[in-house]
Amino acid sequence: MAFLVQHATWGTIDATALDLGCGRSWDAVHRTRPSAPLICRECQHGMVPVRSPRGLRFFRHAPRAPRCSMAGGESLEHHLLKLELAQAARAAGFHAEYEVSAPDGSWRADVMATSADGTRRVALEAQLSPITAEDVQVRTGRYESEGIAVCWFGVAPRPWIGSAPSLLLDSPQQAGAPWTVRAGIARMASAGSSHQHWVPVHGVSLTDAVSWMANDRMRPHQPVWLTPTVQDQDGRGWAREWTGPNLGKWQVWWTAPRYIEADLQQEREFREQVEYARLVAISPMDAYRERTGIEHLSALESLIRGQFSNNITRTPADFSMRFAPGYEDGMAFYGFSWTHSTGRTRELKPFIVVYPNLRGGQTWTHDVPVAFPASMIDQLPKIKELWLFDLAERRIWPAEPRKSAVSAAMESWNLTTTTDAQQQDADPSAEETTTPDQKPPAR
Numbered sequence: 001m002a003f004l005v006q007h008a009t010w011g012t013i014d015a016t017a018l019d020l021g022c023g024r025s026w027d028a029v030h031r032t033r034p035s036a037p038l039i040c041r042e043c044q045h046g047m048v049p050v051r052s053p054r055g056l057r058f059f060r061h062a063p064r065a066p067r068c069s070m071a072g073g074e075s076l077e078h079h080l081l082k083l084e085l086a087q088a089a090r091a092a093g094f095h096a097e098y099e100v101s102a103p104d105g106s107w108r109a110d111v112m113a114t115s116a117d118g119t120r121r122v123a124l125e126a127q128l129s130p131i132t133a134e135d136v137q138v139r140t141g142r143y144e145s146e147g148i149a150v151c152w153f154g155v156a157p158r159p160w161i162g163s164a165p166s167l168l169l170d171s172p173q174q175a176g177a178p179w180t181v182r183a184g185i186a187r188m189a190s191a192g193s194s195h196q197h198w199v200p201v202h203g204v205s206l207t208d209a210v211s212w213m214a215n216d217r218m219r220p221h222q223p224v225w226l227t228p229t230v231q232d233q234d235g236r237g238w239a240r241e242w243t244g245p246n247l248g249k250w251q252v253w254w255t256a257p258r259y260i261e262a263d264l265q266q267e268r269e270f271r272e273q274v275e276y277a278r279l280v281a282i283s284p285m286d287a288y289r290e291r292t293g294i295e296h297l298s299a300l301e302s303l304i305r306g307q308f309s310n311n312i313t314r315t316p317a318d319f320s321m322r323f324a325p326g327y328e329d330g331m332a333f334y335g336f337s338w339t340h341s342t343g344r345t346r347e348l349k350p351f352i353v354v355y356p357n358l359r360g361g362q363t364w365t366h367d368v369p370v371a372f373p374a375s376m377i378d379q380l381p382k383i384k385e386l387w388l389f390d391l392a393e394r395r396i397w398p399a400e401p402r403k404s405a406v407s408a409a410m411e412s413w414n415l416t417t418t419t420d421a422q423q424q425d426a427d428p429s430a431e432e433t434t435t436p437d438q439k440p441p442a443r
Contacts (some may be wrong), residue, residue, distance in 0.1 A: 001079055003086075003098045005047040005059045008037035014098070015049070015057040016083055026057060041099070043068035056080065066391025077171065081126040082110050083152060083178050088210035089113035089124065107142045109150075113214050122214050123150040133163035140164040151213055151220075151254075153206075163222035165252055167209060168242075179206035183242040184250075185218065188259040196262060198223065198230045198253075200239045200314055209254075218254045224267040267354045288323075288331055288356065297321070297331075299391050302332050307396050320348075330355040330370070352387065371396065387407065 002296070003015045014021035020029070029036040030049040038047040038059065046062035058079060061068065086096035093116060100112035100123075110122035123143050127136070137154055143150040152166040161168050167184035167341040177295065188196040212218040222228075230253065232239045285297065294300055305319055318336040323329075330353040354371045369385035377388060377399070383388060389396040 002040070002047070002059050002081070003082070004041060005038045006041050008039075011201040012041070013038065015059060016086060016098075026051075030057075040065075040068060052076070056083070075128065077155075078126055078128045081128065081155075081169075081171075081179070082124075083155065084206055085111045085124040085126060085210060086113075089122070089214060091207055092211035092214045094122070094214050102142075102146070107139060109143075109148075113210070115214075120214070120216070121148045123148050124150045124210065125150065127152050127154050127160070127344075128156075130158070131160055133160040136160045136164045136166075145412075149213065149220075151210075157247035159247065160248055162242075162250030162252060165254065167254070168208060180204065181206065181209050181232075183239070185209065185254045186259075187255060188262050195225075195266060198228070200230050200242065213254065216257075218256050219262065220252050221255050221260045222252050223263050225263045225270070226266075288329070294391065298338060299394075300331075300389070301333075303355075303389060303391065303394060303396050304352065308333075308335065324350065324353075327353045328355075332368075354389070369398075 001263060003200060005013050005015075007013050007029070010020075010022040010024060012021060013024075015026075020022070020026065026049070029038065035046075038049070039045065040047055040061060043061075043066050045065045047059040048062050049057070050060055051057050056076070056079070086098065086372040089096040089111060092113070095116070097114070098110065099108060101108040107123070110126045111124040113122040113124060114120070125139075140150050140152075150165055152160070152164060152193055153169055154161050154166065155169050155171050157168065160166070162184070168182045170180045170182045172179060181201075183200065185201040185204055186198045187188065189199045190196045209218075222355050226249075230239050230242050230250065231237065238249065276303045288294075289297065301319075301321055304321075309319075321331055322334070324332040327350075332350040332353045334348055335351050336348050350368050352369045352371055356373075369387055370383060371387040371389050372380060374388040374390045380386065380399075383399075384398040387396055388399055399408065
């Protein structure tokens, strides 16, 4: 059984195309006298046009055909699935061709979907017969080595499902009903925590799935974040529709590019936290250098002391920098200051905390100023008493400069004057005035 054959004059004929792909009708080859000159594209044996009772058009080998991969072994369901895959690819704006082989014969795609500009190809494999996961992975590697995306489609939970880019389908129970995706597409969702987990995507038709993968709206992804499972609604392990008696855990599934990036980002953050915890256990100072990129903390120390020495510290002995439990991964700078609440005594307390990035600061103490690298200004939220520093320029400054008493008084005066002038302009009983370069209005 095949959909494509070779005509002696018209070239390749596609039984699934309304015009056979050559501008001819089905009646031009079906039950004609003499028989149409059709041959198998692989073994060159004669082919016979056939229309099934359900209206499916295809070709089969004439009697006494030689051994040929196109001569048998493929069920009607297999051919129907190939037909659906080709129609879905065409609906996505791609050219679809059956049984496309590599020049060296290393692979042959059931359906090859090619973009209009020829820059993207996707092999669609209808895999209904038994095959090992190793074979699927090897054949997937052959496609990928030539820049061809691939997806394997099955209708039963076989061991190879999920070992490579694949989808598990539900075939229609009645004629005309659509094929649907049972498992193989997932997205990331949060469950009341800062981290996201994988959940299945339901209600996807085969047509939509092929369109998404053909147009690169979803890609195969091997998850990396902690336990790579697609969880059921109760969040207790694998989703039921993703498992079966002959199906282990999936290794690869299809998802949107933004969910791939979210997965990779969570993994990066997790690895950073693990590494930071390791560094902190060994040396908190080394960990801080690693996070800030500041190799010599003495430069930061000099900058802080130069800015705050007049109102916080008096001598180097009055100054210290260390980590404190209340400031997460921020470095707290301590100094002695005079307090009159208990008499003229000195009290050691933090006067600024320098954070390496935005991960810290979830427990910012608002009565202590915080400082961040100036390069992070576009990422910082609205923070009270926010300072910025630049070691290369050797300066530190408040993000919102404090206003002097004189400037505050001038702003208040300007605001009052502007308001009075606006009220006068709005008063129709006010006297008319003119400027030197204006003429009075004509009477």
